[in-house]
Amino acid sequence: xxxxxxxxxxxxxxxxxxxxxxxxxxxxxxxxxxxxxxxxxxxxxxxxxxxxxxxxxxxxxxxxxxxxxxxxxxxxxxxxxxxxxxxxxxxxxxxxxxxxxxxxxxxxxxxxxxxxxxxxxxxxxxxxxxxxxxxxxxxxxxxxxxxxxxxxxxxxxxxxxxxxxxxxxxxxxxxxxxxxxxxxxxxxxxxxxxxxxxxxxxxxxxxxxxxxxxxxxxxxxxxxxxxxxxxxxxxxxxxxxxxxxxxxxxxxxxxxxxxxxxxxxxxxx
Amino acid sequence: xxxxxxxxxxxxxxxxxxxxxxxxxxxxxxxxxxxxxxxxxxxxxxxxxxxxxxxxxxxxxxxxxxxxxxxxxxxxxxxxxxxxxxxxxxxxxxxxxxxxxxxxxxxxxxxxxxxxxxxxxxxxxxxxxxxxxxxxxxxxxxxxxxxxxxxxxxxxxxxxxxxxxxxxxxxxxxxxxxxxxxxxxxxxxxxxxxxxxxxxxxxxxxxxxxxxxxxxxxxxxxxxxxxxxxxxxxxxxxxxxxxxxxxxxxxxxxxxxxxxxxxxxxxxx
Numbered sequence: 001x002x003x004x005x006x007x008x009x010x011x012x013x014x015x016x017x018x019x020x021x022x023x024x025x026x027x028x029x030x031x032x033x034x035x036x037x038x039x040x041x042x043x044x045x046x047x048x049x050x051x052x053x054x055x056x057x058x059x060x061x062x063x064x065x066x067x068x069x070x071x072x073x074x075x076x077x078x079x080x081x082x083x084x085x086x087x088x089x090x091x092x093x094x095x096x097x098x099x100x101x102x103x104x105x106x107x108x109x110x111x112x113x114x115x116x117x118x119x120x121x122x123x124x125x126x127x128x129x130x131x132x133x134x135x136x137x138x139x140x141x142x143x144x145x146x147x148x149x150x151x152x153x154x155x156x157x158x159x160x161x162x163x164x165x166x167x168x169x170x171x172x173x174x175x176x177x178x179x180x181x182x183x184x185x186x187x188x189x190x191x192x193x194x195x196x197x198x199x200x201x202x203x204x205x206x207x208x209x210x211x212x213x214x215x216x217x218x219x220x221x222x223x224x225x226x227x228x229x230x231x232x233x234x235x236x237x238x239x240x241x242x243x244x245x246x247x248x249x250x251x252x253x254x255x256x257x258x259x260x261x262x263x264x265x266x267x268x269x
Numbered sequence: 270x271x272x273x274x275x276x277x278x279x280x281x282x283x284x285x286x287x288x289x290x291x292x293x294x295x296x297x298x299x300x301x302x303x304x305x306x307x308x309x310x311x312x313x314x315x316x317x318x319x320x321x322x323x324x325x326x327x328x329x330x331x332x333x334x335x336x337x338x339x340x341x342x343x344x345x346x347x348x349x350x351x352x353x354x355x356x357x358x359x360x361x362x363x364x365x366x367x368x369x370x371x372x373x374x375x376x377x378x379x380x381x382x383x384x385x386x387x388x389x390x391x392x393x394x395x396x397x398x399x400x401x402x403x404x405x406x407x408x409x410x411x412x413x414x415x416x417x418x419x420x421x422x423x424x425x426x427x428x429x430x431x432x433x434x435x436x437x438x439x440x441x442x443x444x445x446x447x448x449x450x451x452x453x454x455x456x457x458x459x460x461x462x463x464x465x466x467x468x469x470x471x472x473x474x475x476x477x478x479x480x481x482x483x484x485x486x487x488x489x490x491x492x493x494x495x496x497x498x499x500x501x502x503x504x505x506x507x508x509x510x511x512x513x514x515x516x517x518x519x520x521x522x523x524x525x526x527x528x529x530x531x532x533x534x535x536x537x538x
Contacts, residue, residue: 035515131400139524141517144510169517204535240534241413246304248410248438255408255527258520262528263535265509266473 002047002074010047010078013090016156023093025158029085035168037063041091047078048087080160093158101149101178101186109187113147113174117191118211120264121147125180125227126218127154127253134165135254136216141169143261148175149183149213184213184230195223195231196256198249203235203263210268216257235260271316271343279316279347282359285425292362294427298354304437306332310360316347317356349429362427370418370447370455378456382416382443386460387480389533390416394449394496395487396423396522403434404523405485410438412530417444418452418482453482453499464492464500465525467518472504472532479537485526504529 012018013026024044027036030052037043037059046060046067053060053067060067075084100112109116122140127133133155140148155162157175184193192212196203215231217223223231237259239247251259281287282295293313296305299321306312306328315329316339322329329336344353369381378385391409396402402424409417424431426444453462461481465472484500486492492500506528508516520528 031518038515135521135524138517138521142506142508142520144508144516146510167517167519168515172516237411237531238534239411239413241415246307246437247413247441248407248436249300250436251411251527252404252407252523254521255404255524258524259527259531262506262531265507266532 002068002070002078006047006068007074007077010088010090014080014160016159019093019156019158024090025093025163026080026160027089027091027163028079028081028087028160029164030087032164032168033087033089034059036089036091036171037065039168039171041094041171044090044092046087046089047074049075052086080164100176101183116147117187119147120145120211120261121149121213122257122261123180123213123215124148124150124154125215125223126151126221127216129219130155130159130161131165132219132252132254133157133159134162134167134170136257137162137166137169137173137175139254139258139261140173141166143258143265145261146174148173149180150175150177151180152177153218180215181226181230184227188230193230193232194235194260195228195233196235196237196260197222197228198236200234200236202238203260204238206233206235208233208264208267210264212264214257214260214264216253219253271337271339271347275316275337276343276346279357279359283349283429285428288362288425288427293359294362294432295349295357295429296360296432297348297350297357297429298433299356301433301437302356302358303328305358305360305440306334308437308440310363310440313359313361315356315358316343318344321355349433369445370452385416386456388416389414389480389530390418390482391526391530392449392482392484393417393419393423394484394492395420395490396485398488399424399428399430400434401488401521401523402426402428403431403436403439405526406431406435406438406442406444408523408527408530409442410435412534414530415443417442418449419444419446420449421446422487449484450495450499453496457499462499462501463504463529464497464502465504465506465529466491466497467505469503469505471507472529473507475502475504477502477533477536479533481533483526483529483533485522488522 013024019025027033043065046065047070050069078088122145163170192209194212195215215223215227282293288294296302312334315334315336319338322336347357391414432439461478463481464484484492484496506525
């Protein structure tokens, strides 16, 4: 059984203010927690039902994880899900990468992010829905994208719904928050910048590069004018057919990202 | 101001039992309601703030819509959203298409669904998340897929979250619920059946057809063994790269559907 202090601490981590203060976040469910334990993240503690602990003793010992046995009532009191799973972990937020794209420490972007200009990266502007954001990280992970650069207006990486919907990808993709316009200004001319718009040349016929940055705009507003100015190649996902009653006006941001990234990857098969 | 009876009726429609009983469902937000008004659906009533009514007088008159002026407090009491929009519509559920794939009335599938064997359709098995289901309808709509055939285990089409996340596509795509195995048995040999699996030949190199049925399985279990037996072409969305900490195990069902459908459409460009 967990103590009231433990339950209070875990529940505090559902709120951003306390995640920032304690530098910890929540991950739930067996697959996700196992992913986190085997990831580079440090685990502050695992709260689990007895059968889960028994089934994972080897992993717990090998990784020297601190485990607290919880009963089903405890899990109901700490869960962020509609149906609590058998395990919840408190994961430590690693020291920030806020300086990755600034010259504050005198090191260049290349030194800090090896390969950044020789690979495909994702840039997210104003993605505020945690489910969409997590899904975007999962897409990046699946298609081998290592770096995701986000505007400050994007939802926080350690929001429980982001962690949950990323299905563990939060631990495998490097996510940065920075002022996107300043970054794009700084690296202008060194890398192609792709953006998806409702119109323009078809993604399927447009010349693509193996490297570049793909900007995905917010669901409600698309890519802002400020960032559009940096786009060197505009892309359009063609739509097909239409009923007499009109047709879909747009695709969900994560869906659009997946179609675009898949096409980049298809071409280098 | 709305009456208590009106507010009670609208709130009842948030529950499936009452949607079934009253044959009505809810649509919210200006874009969605406007889509519904211009769709083949009949509108039972529109509940809106005064500025919305003023801005849409022409549409309301032309379509002879019954409108009730609501104040912001009313909207808060009837909304299904975290932040209520300026308008909510009650839409009539049209008479069912339950018999589309049965021979109960002696007419064939071709007679009931012209073109079914000459086009690309989507089949959904066990999609229980309303957001995913709505996103799948939006994808079908964008890519010109007219028919979506669902297992009885899929979420209900008129669930408010489905309607909302479909962004109006619920009104433009024909959705059927039926026993998928019986249907596939009946049409076996007449159309290619594609299924996405975690492994197999790459989607990007596999031979595809202009016509066919694409089966999307549930997020948790994929395509069932029972339906897999009907798949004539297995597809695999290749994943790329992998960190030392593993990689994403799968893609979200809607994301996978979008990548597969986009590839079909790309080939016939």
